[in-house]
Amino acid sequence: MSIRIGILGYGNLSRGVESAIAQNSDLELAAVFTRRDPASVKVRTAGVPVLAESELLDWKDKIDVLVLGGGSATDLPVQTPKYAEFFNVIDSFDTHARIGEHFANVDAAAKKGGHVAIISVGWDPGMFSLMRMIGDAVLPEGKHYTFWGRGVSQGHSDAIRRIEGVEDARQYTVPVESAVEKVRAGENPEFTTRQMHTRECFVVAKEGADKARIEKEIKEMPNYFADYDTTVHFITKEELQRDHAGLPHGGFVIRSGVSGMEKEHKHIIEYSLKLDSNPEFTGSVLAAYARAAFRLASEGASGCKTVFDIAPAYLSAKSAEELRGKLL
Amino acid sequence: MSIRIGILGYGNLSRGVESAIAQNSDLELAAVFTRRDPASVKVRTAGVPVLAESELLDWKDKIDVLVLGGGSATDLPVQTPKYAEFFNVIDSFDTHARIGEHFANVDAAAKKGGHVAIISVGWDPGMFSLMRMIGDAVLPEGKHYTFWGRGVSQGHSDAIRRIEGVEDARQYTVPVESAVEKVRAGENPEFTTRQMHTRECFVVAKEGADKARIEKEIKEMPNYFADYDTTVHFITKEELQRDHAGLPHGGFVIRSGVSGMEKEHKHIIEYSLKLDSNPEFTGSVLAAYARAAFRLASEGASGCKTVFDIAPAYLSAKSAEELRGKLL
Numbered sequence: 260m261s262i263r264i265g266i267l268g269y270g271n272l273s274r275g276v277e278s279a280i281a282q283n284s285d286l287e288l289a290a291v292f293t294r295r296d297p298a299s300v301k302v303r304t305a306g307v308p309v310l311a312e313s314e315l316l317d318w319k320d321k322i323d324v325l326v327l328g329g330g331s332a333t334d335l336p337v338q339t340p341k342y343a344e345f346f347n348v349i350d351s352f353d354t355h356a357r358i359g360e361h362f363a364n365v366d367a368a369a370k371k372g373g374h375v376a377i378i379s380v381g382w383d384p385g386m387f388s389l390m391r392m393i394g395d396a397v398l399p400e401g402k403h404y405t406f407w408g409r410g411v412s413q414g415h416s417d418a419i420r421r422i423e424g425v426e427d428a429r430q431y432t433v434p435v436e437s438a439v440e441k442v443r444a445g446e447n448p449e450f451t452t453r454q455m456h457t458r459e460c461f462v463v464a465k466e467g468a469d470k471a472r473i474e475k476e477i478k479e480m481p482n483y484f485a486d487y488d489t490t491v492h493f494i495t496k497e498e499l500q501r502d503h504a505g506l507p508h509g510g511f512v513i514r515s516g517v518s519g520m521e522k523e524h525k526h527i528i529e530y531s532l533k534l535d536s537n538p539e540f541t542g543s544v545l546a547a548y549a550r551a552a553f554r555l556a557s558e559g560a561s562g563c564k565t566v567f568d569i570a571p572a573y574l575s576a577k578s579a580e581e582l583r584g585k586l587l
Numbered sequence: 588m589s590i591r592i593g594i595l596g597y598g599n600l601s602r603g604v605e606s607a608i609a610q611n612s613d614l615e616l617a618a619v620f621t622r623r624d625p626a627s628v629k630v631r632t633a634g635v636p637v638l639a640e641s642e643l644l645d646w647k648d649k650i651d652v653l654v655l656g657g658g659s660a661t662d663l664p665v666q667t668p669k670y671a672e673f674f675n676v677i678d679s680f681d682t683h684a685r686i687g688e689h690f691a692n693v694d695a696a697a698k699k700g701g702h703v704a705i706i707s708v709g710w711d712p713g714m715f716s717l718m719r720m721i722g723d724a725v726l727p728e729g730k731h732y733t734f735w736g737r738g739v740s741q742g743h744s745d746a747i748r749r750i751e752g753v754e755d756a757r758q759y760t761v762p763v764e765s766a767v768e769k770v771r772a773g774e775n776p777e778f779t780t781r782q783m784h785t786r787e788c789f790v791v792a793k794e795g796a797d798k799a800r801i802e803k804e805i806k807e808m809p810n811y812f813a814d815y816d817t818t819v820h821f822i823t824k825e826e827l828q829r830d831h832a833g834l835p836h837g838g839f840v841i842r843s844g845v846s847g848m849e850k851e852h853k854h855i856i857e858y859s860l861k862l863d864s865n866p867e868f869t870g871s872v873l874a875a876y877a878r879a880a881f882r883l884a885s886e887g888a889s890g891c892k893t894v895f896d897i898a899p900a901y902l903s904a905k906s907a908e909e910l911r912g913k914l915l
Contacts, residue, residue, distance in 0.1 A: 278848045282727050303848050358911055384915050391914040396875045396902035399610050518871055520606045520631050524863035535852035543846055547724045567910050572895040574724035582895050583686055586719045587712045
């Protein structure tokens, strides 16, 4: 019998979860829930109903794991604790500063309902967190570095779109190659924000808009751009659609550490991702952790967990014997 | 209170475990056990006793985890099941074809004694296995590739040393760069053994030995060299000591897979290791899993496990809150 997955929301990430489910024969998309008019949402998996979020609790016995496809700013802080009481849930909460609070809220709800919740799943937080953590445990005397890109940051693209006179925009986060090389060489450098990443913006201006002002507003925007070397290219709408339609991303986590009684040996661990589609890869990770949540709950576990708490074997559809035989 | 570690054997790997323990304040080296005359073995950690293996069982209550530093050919198949009945144990068993049998033997012993055993720990098997497994779970439609090197293979170096007329030798396993590039480009190629790695040998011949015959014997040696493009360099003993004294190694695991309803997006996950000292890095991994074995046993777990069965948080000396706060 397959594991029945429900998805709340139907944006890019939820569609990534949907396509991941289609690649895993032990997972089945049971239903998609939306705050929009369900009749306006067309899912791509044949025979899957689209329902209003208000009907979700009626599906308590028809869904094994609920994947929350919403955003970290306003959706997940409310939705994950709310639904963890009634379902096993997975989210991709990525507001680092609020993870402690979110964990506590979700943990209380999941324990109350006897369900398993896994939060902050994806690639960062998620796979990259695992690499930082395992690297830190294996090489305790060392440093870790996380570089993102080259890839589209949806948050930064949105920030540009909010500027007056901007019709559309795409922002790429780009790691500084010379910084990466220093880390790979085991130099353990200290970096400022500016030294690790640059930001490249492709902007479609509205007709008659003041491009110089837009460029200045982008480059001086606090938090998003002010601390980075930022390049702004004005392009046409057609160019944006032709050259920047995808959502590629990636990056790498490097752990640089030493061993030996005299700390005389250096070691470099590097984990890198090159992703054609950020939301589809993230969705694939969420699907694997949905499997894990179902299994843990079947064993009687409950409460909130992160990727640190999940034994890797739970992620795989393969049996323990098969994993030992083929992948160990 | 620290976790008290015993080590059986005092070769390269055991010394790597010893230096790793020195880097982890929650781990303590309690004693080293040897089949040699204990008086002939000098360990580098002050105050640590060296004892005969025959005394090991007297230390049942003074050791929390026993790390087995022996080899997979003859030591571990006997030692791990033997001691798993009396101690929590860690080994680095790496004979892939016999892992099923070894697992069953160790599992029975560990369950009988109520202990936790973690087998096949290190980087391959070990970290590389984790990467193959997680990649397979997250991108189920894809292929994985494991490349080793550039690094010293001790098994292949030993095989050369057994040839008549050879005084000493060092063998490097070298990944074929063009093969790696094809994989990184997402081409999902099929490779023969010869297409993935070459073997480079540095050999010190005894005086008067027939070098042409030695080179021929190396290149035609079944399993070890016959299936590879092998280069043989004859060098002096001084050159070997000067240029090839270390035991560097490394390699990479690449998972190449697709996502999307039409499988239209490619993703490349790459994990790479560049290690100045293979035995010290392996020892560092063993030390982290020793911590995990102790904690699992403290929670009442028993039986044989592999890296697939261990939730990552168990590897770290940091608390769950600290991990979530700093590394998630």
